[in-house]
Each structure stands twice: as structure tokens, then as C-alpha cells.
Amino acid sequence: MKNLKVLIGLVVVAVAVVGGVLLWRSRSKTSDSTALTQVVAVTRGNLTATVSPTGQVGSQEQVVLGLDVSRLPVTEVLVASGQRVKKGDVLVKIDPSSLERAVEQAKANLLSAEEALVSAKEPYTALDLQKARLDVAQAEVALTQAGQQTVADVIGEAKRTLEDARAQLAALQNDATVADQIDRLQWQANMAEVEHGKMLEGPITTEEGRDREVLAYNRMMDAKDAFDSARARAALNLLNAQDRVREAEQSLAALKAGGSELATKEVQNKMAQAEYNLARAQNTLKTMEAGADAKTVQLAQARCDSAKAALEQAQATLESATMVAPFDGTVTSVGVAVGDLVSSGTRVVTLADLSKLEVVATVDETEINQVKVGQSASITFDALSGAKFTGKVVEVPLAGQLVQNVVSYDVVLSLEGSGGESLLPGMTANVTIVVGQRQNALLLPALAIAQDDSGDVVTLEGSNETVPVQVGLSNGTYVEVVRGLNEGDKVLVAYTASSNNGQFFFRGGGMGGTVIGGSGRRGQ
Known part of the structure; x- marks a missing residue:
């Protein structure tokens, strides 16, 4: 009943405006503009505000599959666009040869790293410790002997x-074995x-002859x-032996010529060398007894862990050489053919679960603040004439996207009521989202609302003064009056009618609205 009252009010406004047009046209044929007014009443009724973006059908579960490889050839493509597949079905295969070699190399690297880790943890064996001791x-013992050595001992050792x-x-000069060996090798x-x-004396005409x-x-x-x-080796050995004799003769001669002073220095040098050797042996033993560093x-350990990770990565890459479906679905596109070289950025197969569809609607930045999760929506499709679906807003993004200097937001809606219809991803969807509803609200035509410095105002019948009002929800034609008016109050709507090439325009003072041919719409 209340909705009927609202409808009757709309008809009254329209009739009054059209009547004003006809009256103005009959009385003034030469004037370009005329001021008109219309009285409208504040009524009660139900109001529904909507946002009507367009969007596209998408799948709740959709994935673009690729391969984490570098320029490897495709060997098999086992699916086509539109084909249904089950989870685990093989989709595409690539040549795994280089990936298999990479796995083998990674295994060898890990083995080497593990052996190095064992050696690092147990660097010395019991035999090593025994030798160090x-x-x-x-x-x-050598240090003790060096400390007990006399000048005479030094000279005796030199002799x-x-x-x-x-x-x-x-022994080298008299060794007949070396000479016999050299003679045999020369022969x-x-x-x-x-x-x-002899082979070169005659012509060689066959391949076999050339090989021989x-x-x-x-x-x-x-x-x-x-x-x-x-x-050469025999000559070098003889030369080295002669050098050792010459050095020994010179050392003995120097000791004899230098007397006790030179012999004493030789004893001191041997003592220092023995002390150094002992310190080095002790330090080596101490390091071994301390164990692993x-x-x-x-x-x-870090190198071993890195080698393990490298092997796991190589094995995973090898496994991915055979692409399988991650879930039940339909192949919506195939981006490769046999022989193509694929890399990590190649879109190989797109898979979607068409039993779980949704709609992604593009909402303008001027309307996004009205859209909330959970709001109801009605949805139609250009491709399915007469079919109507319902849905709810399930996701409202916080960040928009700028395209051609226009900011918009991709709002995700559920799609309910779809059965055997041939809905496909990418189809155009016409969405109407209910962003607000009021029951038994005070309503006034939007054209009756004007603005001044204090905000929204209206002009009451019989008065030239404006009254401030607080407005709420609007559907573009009617606006909810929250405060400032009562049911039945009469409000003036002022129009300015003008002609332009035979077409008449009526500009009302309300909400910045414009009336063309008597039908109300929001101005731009």
C-alpha cells in the first residue's frame, strides 16, 4: 500500500511537470526561458538504493600453471582447451634430460658435503693422535741429543x-743396472x-695400411x-750425488778452517732447530687433542644444508617436468605446443573449477564506499537472455586500480542459482547491488532538495524562506528525509524551462538535478 502511494506521487509529479510544459508552450512562443514551480508533498514509502556495475564471470578456484625451468622443449601436450580433467591427470611434459643430470650432480655435491662434515666433526683418527705423540x-730426544753435542761431534758428523x-x-757410478736399462731402451x-x-719405403694405399x-x-x-x-734421469741422479759430495766437502772444510767457533755456531743452530721441531710437534698434538674446530x-654444516636444499630443488624441478592437474576442473586455455621452449614465466595451462563460479564487478570510486560485504545483488548476463541470478558481495578490496585516469575497484560476488546454464569465465555480467533499504521512510523527490551555504534545504509552500533538512538514502529519483520535515508537508520545486532547437529542458533547484522532457535524473 505504501509503495502504491509512492507510485501515485511519482505520477502526480510527472503529470504536473508535463502540464506545466504544455501550458508554457501554449502561452509563450517567443520566450527562451520561463520560471515554473510545482508543489510536492512529503510522503511515506519504501526506498531501495542500488549500485549497478558491470563485471565478468570468474572461477573461485582458478590457477595459471607454469614450469620452473629455463628454455626446455615441450615433448607432450595431453590436454586441449575445454577438456575436463581430474586431480593428478598429466597435462604437459617437457624434456627432463638436463633436469636429471642436475639431480645427479646435486646428489654428488651432497655426498661430498656430507663427507666434509664428517671430517670436520672428527678431523683426526686414533692413528693420527698416536703419530703426533x-x-x-x-x-x-732430538733436542736432548742436540744439547749434548760437542764440537768434536759436529766435525765427526760432517765427516x-x-x-x-x-x-x-x-754406487751410482758403478751401478751396471742403470747402464743396461739405458742400452735396452736405446735398442x-x-x-x-x-x-x-720400412713402412715408409713403399706406397701406403689402404686405410688399414695408414693405420699400421x-x-x-x-x-x-x-x-x-x-x-x-x-x-736424463740417470744423468740427474749422478749430478745430484756429485753436488752432495761437494757440499759435504765444503762443510767439513769450513768446520776445520773455522775451528771451535764455527763448530759452536753449528751446535747452536742444531739446538735451535731441535727446539723449533719440538714446539711444532707439541702444537700439532695439542690441536689434535682439542678435537673439532x-x-x-x-x-x-652450512655447506651440507645448502647441498641438501639444492638437491631438493633439483628433484622438485625434475618432478615438475611432468605437469599434473592440482584439482578437478576444466582446462580453459593451453599456451604451448610440442617443441616450444618454456621458461619459468611461460603460461602453460590455465585450469578452472567451473562448478564454483563467481562474478568480479568493476565499481567506480564514487560508489565503492556504499558497497559492503554481505550485501545482496541480482545478476544477469548478456549471453543468457532472460536468465536472472542472485548473489552476495563476498569481497571488497581496499586498493583500487587506475585505468585511463579512472579509479575502480574489483568487487567479488557469489553466484547463486546457476545450474545447467553455459556460464563461462569472461562472460559479461550486469550486476545490481542493493546498498541500502528503508521501510516506511519519509520521501521527497530529489529535485526538491537544493543546497546553500548551510547544506541541504527545501522551500515550503507559501514561504520564500528555505528550511534546512537532513537527507539520507537516495535512489536518484527519491531521497529519504531524516530530519527537518514531517509527512504531508508541502514543498516547492522550482523549474526553469528553456528551449533549444525545439527541445525543452527543465532545471530544478533540487540536488543539482536536471529534468529533460519531464523525466528526472541526476545531473553530471
Whole structure:
């Protein structure tokens, strides 16, 4: 009944405005503009405010699948756009050869790192400790002996060193074994050269003959290298033995010529060397007994952990070489073909669950503050004429997006009532969101509201003074009066009618509104 009253009020306003137009046109054919007024009453009724953006169908569960690889070829594409798949179904395969090699290399690196960690935690064996203790004992004995050595002992040791050097030189000079070996190697080199020379005497016309000639040449060169190496090694050994004899002779001669002073310095030098050797052996033993170094273990552990992570990454990448569906759904697009090189940024397959659809509506920044989670909406689609669906606002973003200097917000709505309809992602949706409702509210045509310095005002019938009012919800045609008026109050709506090329415009003072041909709409 209240809605009927509101409708009757709208009809009265429209009739009055049209009547004013006809009256003005009949009385003034030459004037360009005429001031008109209309009296409207404050009534009660129900008011619903809506926001009507457009949007697109989307899936609540949709994913763009890719491969974390670098330029690897696709070997198999097992799905096509529109195909339904189950979770775990194979979608695409790529060549795994390089990924398999990477896994093997990662395993080898991990094994090496684990061995290094074990060595860092247990750097010395029981045998190492035993040898270190023996080195300390020997160094202590050597130091004691050095402390007991006299000048005569030094000279005697120098004589013995000379005797040993001369004996080694004599042994080399008289060793027939070395000479026999050199003679044998020389004979083998000569024979190999003769064999190769015979092959070169006649023409070589076959591939087999050329192969035999190459083998003979290689044998000749190997024999010559062996002969030259043995002769050079024998000469070097003899030269070193002669140098040791000469050095021993010079050392003994220097001791004899220098007397006790030089011999004393030699004793002191040996004493210092023995002390140094003992200190070094003791330090080595101390380090071994202290066990593993904490920093070394920490570094080895870090390298081992890094190698484990690298192996896990390599194995994961290898597993991803076979792309499988993460959930039941429909393939909405395939972005590769067999032979294509894919990398980590390639969009390979797009998969969506079309049983869980939603609508993403683009709401202008001037209306976004009216939209709240939980508000109801009605939804229609250009592709489904006559079909009407319902939904609710499920997500209102805090950040908008700027496109061509216009800020908008992508509001997500549920889609209810969809059954066997052929809804597909990307279809255009026409959305009407109910952003506010008032029951039995005081209503006034929006054109009756004007603005001055104090805010929203109206002009009462029979008075030229304006009355401030507080307005609330508006649907563009009617506005809710919260404070300042009572039901039945009469308000003036002032119009200015003007003609332009035969078309008449009526500008009312309310809400910045404009009336064209008698129908009210909000001005821009």
C-alpha cells in the first residue's frame, strides 16, 4: 500500500511537470526561458538504493600453471582447451634430460658435503693422535741429543756425511743396472725407428695400411721418449750425488778452517732447530687433542644444508617436468605446443573449477564506499537472455586500480542459482547491488532538495524562506528525509524551462538535478 502511494506521487509529479510544459508552450512562443514551480508533498514509502556495475564471470578456484625451468622443449601436450580433467591427470611434459643430470650432480655435491662434515666433526683418527705423540717424543730426544753435542761431534758428523755422499756417488757410478736399462731402451728405440722406416719405403694405399703406419710411428716416438727420459734421469741422479759430495766437502772444510767457533755456531743452530721441531710437534698434538674446530664444523654444516636444499630443488624441478592437474576442473586455455621452449614465466595451462563460479564487478570510486560485504545483488548476463541470478558481495578490496585516469575497484560476488546454464569465465555480467533499504521512510523527490551555504534545504509552500533538512538514502529519483520535515508537508520545486532547437529542458533547484522532457535524473 505504501509503495502504491509512492507510485501515485511519482505520477502526480510527472503529470504536473508535463502540464506545466504544455501550458508554457501554449502561452509563450517567443520566450527562451520561463520560471515554473510545482508543489510536492512529503510522503511515506519504501526506498531501495542500488549500485549497478558491470563485471565478468570468474572461477573461485582458478590457477595459471607454469614450469620452473629455463628454455626446455615441450615433448607432450595431453590436454586441449575445454577438456575436463581430474586431480593428478598429466597435462604437459617437457624434456627432463638436463633436469636429471642436475639431480645427479646435486646428489654428488651432497655426498661430498656430507663427507666434509664428517671430517670436520672428527678431523683426526686414533692413528693420527698416536703419530703426533710419537713425533713429540722423537723431537724431545732430538733436542736432548742436540744439547749434548760437542764440537768434536759436529766435525765427526760432517765427516760421516761426506763419507755417505761419496759412497752414494760411487754406487751410482758403478751401478751396471742403470747402464743396461739405458742400452735396452736405446735398442728398442732403434728397432721401432727401423720398423717405421720400412713402412715408409713403399706406397701406403689402404686405410688399414695408414693405420699400421700411424701405430708404428707412435711406438717409435714412445720408445724414443722412454730412452731419453731414462738417460736424463740417470744423468740427474749422478749430478745430484756429485753436488752432495761437494757440499759435504765444503762443510767439513769450513768446520776445520773455522775451528771451535764455527763448530759452536753449528751446535747452536742444531739446538735451535731441535727446539723449533719440538714446539711444532707439541702444537700439532695439542690441536689434535682439542678435537673439532667449532667454526669449521659450522661452515661444513652450512655447506651440507645448502647441498641438501639444492638437491631438493633439483628433484622438485625434475618432478615438475611432468605437469599434473592440482584439482578437478576444466582446462580453459593451453599456451604451448610440442617443441616450444618454456621458461619459468611461460603460461602453460590455465585450469578452472567451473562448478564454483563467481562474478568480479568493476565499481567506480564514487560508489565503492556504499558497497559492503554481505550485501545482496541480482545478476544477469548478456549471453543468457532472460536468465536472472542472485548473489552476495563476498569481497571488497581496499586498493583500487587506475585505468585511463579512472579509479575502480574489483568487487567479488557469489553466484547463486546457476545450474545447467553455459556460464563461462569472461562472460559479461550486469550486476545490481542493493546498498541500502528503508521501510516506511519519509520521501521527497530529489529535485526538491537544493543546497546553500548551510547544506541541504527545501522551500515550503507559501514561504520564500528555505528550511534546512537532513537527507539520507537516495535512489536518484527519491531521497529519504531524516530530519527537518514531517509527512504531508508541502514543498516547492522550482523549474526553469528553456528551449533549444525545439527541445525543452527543465532545471530544478533540487540536488543539482536536471529534468529533460519531464523525466528526472541526476545531473553530471
